[in-house]
Amino acid sequence: xxxxxxxxxxxxxxxxxxxxxxxxxxxxxxxxxxxxxxxxxxxxxxxxxxxxxxxxxxxxxxxxxxxxxxxxxxxxxxxxxxxxxxxxxxxxxxxxxxxxxxxxxxxxxxxxxxxxxxxxxxxxxxxxxxxxxxxxxxxxxxxxxxxxxxxxxxxxxxxxxxxxxxxxxxxxxxxxxxxxxxxxxxxxxxxxxxxxxxxxxxxxxxxxxxxxxxxxxxxxxxxxxxxxxxxxxxxxxxxxxxxxxxxxxxxxxxxxxxxxxxxxxxxxxxxxxxxxxxxxxxxxxxxxxxxxxxxxxxxxxxxxxxxxxxxxxxxxxxxxxxxxxxxxxxxxxxxxxxxxxxxxxxxxxxxxxxxxxxxxxxxxxxxxxxxxxxxxxxxxxxxxxxxxxxxxxxxxxxxxxxxxxxxxxxxxxxxxxxxxxxxxxxxxxxxxxxxxxxxxxxxxxxxxxxxxxxxxxxxxxxxxxxxxxxxxxxxxxxxxxxxxxxxxxxxxxxxxxxxxxxxxxxxxxxxxxxxxxxxxxxxxxxxxxxxxxxxxxxxxxxxxxxxxxxxxxxxxxxxxxxxxxxxxxxxxxxxxxxxxxxxxxxxxxxxxxxxxxxxxxxxxxxxxxxxxxxxxxxxxxxxxxxxxxxxxxxxxxxxxxxxxxxxxxxxxxxxxxxxxxxxxxxxxxxxxxxxxxxxxxxxxxxxxxxxxxxxxxxxxxxxxxxxxxxxxxxxxxxxxxxxxxxxxxxxxxxxxxxxxxxxxxxxxxxxxxxxxxxxxxxxxxxxxxxxxxxxxxxxxxxxxxxxxxxxxxxxxxxxxxxxxxxxxxxxxxxxxxxxxxxxxxxxxxxxxxxxxxxxxxxxxxxxxxxxxxxxxxxxxxxxxxxxxxxxxxxxxxxxxxxxxxxxxxxxxxxxxxxxxxxxxx
Ligand SMILES: Nc1nc2c(c(=O)[nH]1)N[C@H]1C(S)=C(S)[C@@H](COP(=O)(O)OP(=O)(O)OC[C@H]3O[C@@H](n4cnc5c(=O)[nH]c(N)nc54)[C@H](O)[C@@H]3O)O[C@H]1N2
Ligand SMILES: Nc1nc2c(c(=O)[nH]1)N[C@H]1C(S)=C(S)[C@@H](COP(=O)(O)OP(=O)(O)OC[C@H]3O[C@@H](n4cnc5c(=O)[nH]c(N)nc54)[C@H](O)[C@@H]3O)O[C@H]1N2
Ligand code: SF4
Ligand SMILES: [Mo]
Numbered sequence: 001x002x003x004x005x006x007x008x009x010x011x012x013x014x015x016x017x018x019x020x021x022x023x024x025x026x027x028x029x030x031x032x033x034x035x036x037x038x039x040x041x042x043x044x045x046x047x048x049x050x051x052x053x054x055x056x057x058x059x060x061x062x063x064x065x066x067x068x069x070x071x072x073x074x075x076x077x078x079x080x081x082x083x084x085x086x087x088x089x090x091x092x093x094x095x096x097x098x099x100x101x102x103x104x105x106x107x108x109x110x111x112x113x114x115x116x117x118x119x120x121x122x123x124x125x126x127x128x129x130x131x132x133x134x135x136x137x138x139x140x141x142x143x144x145x146x147x148x149x150x151x152x153x154x155x156x157x158x159x160x161x162x163x164x165x166x167x168x169x170x171x172x173x174x175x176x177x178x179x180x181x182x183x184x185x186x187x188x189x190x191x192x193x194x195x196x197x198x199x200x201x202x203x204x205x206x207x208x209x210x211x212x213x214x215x216x217x218x219x220x221x222x223x224x225x226x227x228x229x230x231x232x233x234x235x236x237x238x239x240x241x242x243x244x245x246x247x248x249x250x251x252x253x254x255x256x257x258x259x260x261x262x263x264x265x266x267x268x269x270x271x272x273x274x275x276x277x278x279x280x281x282x283x284x285x286x287x288x289x290x291x292x293x294x295x296x297x298x299x300x301x302x303x304x305x306x307x308x309x310x311x312x313x314x315x316x317x318x319x320x321x322x323x324x325x326x327x328x329x330x331x332x333x334x335x336x337x338x339x340x341x342x343x344x345x346x347x348x349x350x351x352x353x354x355x356x357x358x359x360x361x362x363x364x365x366x367x368x369x370x371x372x373x374x375x376x377x378x379x380x381x382x383x384x385x386x387x388x389x390x391x392x393x394x395x396x397x398x399x400x401x402x403x404x405x406x407x408x409x410x411x412x413x414x415x416x417x418x419x420x421x422x423x424x425x426x427x428x429x430x431x432x433x434x435x436x437x438x439x440x441x442x443x444x445x446x447x448x449x450x451x452x453x454x455x456x457x458x459x460x461x462x463x464x465x466x467x468x469x470x471x472x473x474x475x476x477x478x479x480x481x482x483x484x485x486x487x488x489x490x491x492x493x494x495x496x497x498x499x500x501x502x503x504x505x506x507x508x509x510x511x512x513x514x515x516x517x518x519x520x521x522x523x524x525x526x527x528x529x530x531x532x533x534x535x536x537x538x539x540x541x542x543x544x545x546x547x548x549x550x551x552x553x554x555x556x557x558x559x560x561x562x563x564x565x566x567x568x569x570x571x572x573x574x575x576x577x578x579x580x581x582x583x584x585x586x587x588x589x590x591x592x593x594x595x596x597x598x599x600x601x602x603x604x605x606x607x608x609x610x611x612x613x614x615x616x617x618x619x620x621x622x623x624x625x626x627x628x629x630x631x632x633x634x635x636x637x638x639x640x641x642x643x644x645x646x647x648x649x650x651x652x653x654x655x656x657x658x659x660x661x662x663x664x665x666x667x668x669x670x671x672x673x674x675x676x677x678x679x680x681x682x683x684x685x686x687x688x689x690x691x692x693x694x695x696x697x698x699x700x701x702x703x704x705x706x707x708x709x710x711x712x713x714x715x716x717x718x719x720x721x722x723x724x725x726x727x728x729x730x731x732x733x734x735x736x737x738x739x740x741x742x743x744x745x746x747x748x749x750x751x752x753x754x755x756x757x758x759x760x761x762x763x764x765x766x767x768x769x770x771x772x773x774x775x776x777x778x779x780x781x782x783x784x785x786x787x788x789x790x791x792x793x794x795x796x797x798x799x800x801x802x803x804x805x806x807x808x809x810x811x812x813x814x815x816x817x818x819x820x821x822x823x824x825x826x827x828x829x830x831x832x833x834x835x836x837x838x839x840x841x842x843x844x845x846x847x848x849x850x851x852x853x854x855x856x857x858x859x860x861x862x863x864x865x866x867x868x869x870x871x872x873x874x875x876x877x878x879x880x881x882x883x884x885x886x887x888x889x890x891x892x893x894x895x896x897x898x899x900x901x902x903x904x905x
Pocket of ligand 2 (some may be wrong): 105107108132133135136137297301334335400401402403404406407408427428429430433445446447448451478596597598603604605606607670682683686699
């Protein structure tokens with residue numbers, strides 16, 4: 001049996017994965033690595049489905065150039081590399097190093113990231129390399145640096161488990177970091193006295209663990225946190241000796257906090273929370289020494305995200321709750337290698353190995369690299385970088401492992417920027433992303449399973465991603481591509497980019513962290529600087545810093561345990577902050593707050609998760625969650641389509657009534673791009689308001705309007721893969737078009753105003769199988785009633801089906817899906833298709849809750865009612881739900897709780 005230890009390519013939890021197969025030509029399967037310290041064998045629904053992502057559709061496998069007429073042509077590596085190198089060389093020669101840029105990603109490996117940064121900052125000689133981590137945790141980085149003088153995350157997963165109080169602020173841990181969430185649940189089961197507070201405007205799945213949920217008014221967290229600091233001071237719960245010995249700025253910070261959030265009634269009113277709940281939170285925090293505050297995008301993605309981070313850190317400095325087990329301020333990272341990117345200096349305003357643009361650091365980095373053109377000042381941050389492309393200052397950009405046309409705010413402006421930029425190079429695995437449409441050169445990169453290197457997770461643990469597959473076609477590792485371009489831009493750079501393997505890149509990076517360090521910088525990998533190829537291959541998960549101890553042993557040390565930080569005077573800083581609220585103002589024209597974020601089973605633009613049928617069963621469509629009160633007010637009906645807009649643009653999403661939303665705010669998931677939906681990319685309506693310190697955009701509190709989309713018709717289609725050639729999403733009618741990958745089938749959800757003059761004729765031309773197949777059509781048309789049903793059969797088997805109706809009520813999709821496996825279709829089946837519904841309704845499982853075992857909500861409710869189930873474990877025993885990855889357990893519990901209250905009323 002083959003077995004390879006690697007690391008999950010999704011979130012920053014950084015779970016260890018075992019890829020295994022029984023026979024050399026057998027199928028690979030995955031399971032959690034029981035020996036990895038992050039997950040100890042667990043995986044969430046996305047990790048557990050990794051084996052189903054090994055053969056990605058639309059995989060980019062050849063270097064590709066766009067011709068003058070816009071057409072794409074594949075080419076060989078030599079020509080593609082030469083085109084990129086020449087483009088960059090000539091642009092630099094003519095317009096200077098500041099006229100070119102890289103835009104990279106927390107989904108690169110550390111080795112890729114290291115070389116891209118070295119090339120830009122040491123050799124090209126500018127610092128215009130920024131990363132999608134700018135959209136993700138640059139505010140946390142800035143907050144840590146202001147407080148500690150270094151970007152140090154001083155908390156581990158163990159600390160979370162050892163804490164007596166965990167405050168989760170702006171983090172939907174249950175969905176975004178599910179294995180950390182599972183560890184929290186297990187910790188609470190072992191120590192029921194552990195307490196959890198969740199601060200989030202929505203009642204999320206994370207609230208399942210909450211002893212207290214504070215559904216805070218969007219954007220007002222600083223008020224609440226400042227109020228807590230004042231409360232701590234009033235109650236005499238400041239750690240005076242710690243503050244005196246190790247902290248600057250205490251008095252000014254407490255004064256600012258008092259000024260900002262006068263008394264608890266005032267805070268309650270402005271945060272929209274009950275006084276008693278705030279009091280309870282304050283009392284718990286005051287009384288609990290072992291507290292961890294974990295935060296994520298609910299704070300970071302804000303035009304005052306840096307201040308919000310410092311508002312959290314201030315609490316821990318004031319109470320001395322840092323550098324000791326079970327306590328600390330924890331910004332959890334999003335992407336698998338967000339932390340690695342921070343280490344190698346992937347942000348435009350920092351240098352490699354946690355160094356800054358100070359004269360001493362510039363000099364040190366330059367000497368280490370023997371850099372011919374060392375950058376001397378910070379480069380442009382993501383939003384500004386795209387602005388500079390738009391106005392012509394940046395004339396060549398190289399984008400790696402990210403999809404800015406989808407993920408940056410204000411998509412219209414970003415597309416204009418990409419359009420305006422004379423040379424756009426894109427390193428990708430997927431050939432069809434929104435950004436690929438703008439690329440002049442597409443470079444095929446290895447992806448998970450093929451790539452080989454290291455990533456660092458949220459708790460600073462470095463793990464190996466190991467290859468167990470051959471890369472398809474011409475795909476190559478990202479670090480290799482960078483090194484090849486570097487030596488072609490200037491042949492004299494060849495030795496500086498001459499690396500036989502990723503191990504040699506890693507060694508150089510580790511040496512750089514140790515170079516003239518002597519305890520002056522937190523990031524120190526001296527203990528890994530001399531790894532042999534075999535040592536690197538075998539490297540077990542290792543938390544930094546890793547110093548070289550005596551006898552060649554590696555030593556790890558606890559940061560901040562001695563109360564010494566990395567500022568010049570080794571003292572931490574408390575930072576006075578005040579509440580600035582959301583960047584965009586609510587007005588009568590824009591009366592609602594649009595919140596955006598993640599779903600449990602999808603990853604960003606869905607290039608990896610979208611093609612996996614079972615990951616689409618949980619949530620398949622772009623929905624807008626609306627509180628029933630707002631729905632009534634803005635005439636939005638569940639199941640119908642809403643328009644959501646503002647000055648930036650407009651999107652369409654299906655309305656989902658949800659009393660777990662805060663009144664006045666909407667939630668739209670971020671995942672839909674042009675790949676999967678016609679007009680549901682949420683960044684079309686997000687303005688690029690950024691934090692003045694970090695440059696991170698605000699993604700969670702956009703002021704918008706919402707109104708019904710006046711659909712004249714709704715449509716549903718199922719198309720069997722391969723048998724027919726379905727038109728691309730763009731070829732279907734309707735403004736609202738979404739494609740959802742099922743098992744062997746694609747489902748389309750449609751709605752529109754204009755319609756084809758004759759639906760049946762449209763279907764017969766567009767949905768016809770290849771001409772040589774004997775086909776048969778089943779048709780029903782009621783033009784007056786606006787109803788059409790058409791199905792195509794080949795050799796008695798169903799190939800495609802399209803239903804159109806004036807009403808939004810969806811046909812029974814489960815029944816329609818099952819018909820595709822009937823061979824041939826019976827007379828009754830055909831009669832049912834004509835009738836639009838089964839004569840004998842089958843069991844409708846309802847929306848899928850457990851993606852691993854495909855268990856639907858109706859099945860669960862039935863089991864709860866008939867078996868008198870009171871907890872998730874019993875429900876698992878009789879339905880299997882939640883017994884594999886456990887990601888749906890919060891929803892199972894919610895369902896049970898709801899059922900119990902409903903039946904007892
Ligand atoms: N399934 C899945 N997991 C992922 C990802 C994914 O795409 N899919 N992406 C990964 C990445 S890159 C990241 S960065 C992380 C993000 O992980 P999270 O930050 O946990 O995820 P989000 O859903 O973006 O937002 C978190 C919460 O912030 C809340 N929020 C919004 N406004 C406010 C506010 O004003 N105050 C407070 N207190 N809360 C607010 C939202 O309601 C939301 O529930 O997830 C990672 N994990
Ligand atoms: N409205 C809104 N917008 C947001 C957010 C939000 O909460 N709300 N969150 C923001 C955050 S936190 C993040 S992190 C971003 C994420 O946004 P993006 O980075 O744009 O998201 P992905 O879809 O993960 O893009 C990664 C791309 O890299 C490709 N890829 C995967 N592996 C490799 C590899 O090894 N090499 C190369 N070259 N390519 C690879 C994938 O095919 C994919 O297209 O979105 C941000 N945008
Ligand atoms: S929690 Fe899930 S997505 Fe995140 S690393 Fe672990 S298995 Fe992957
Ligand atoms: Mo992120």
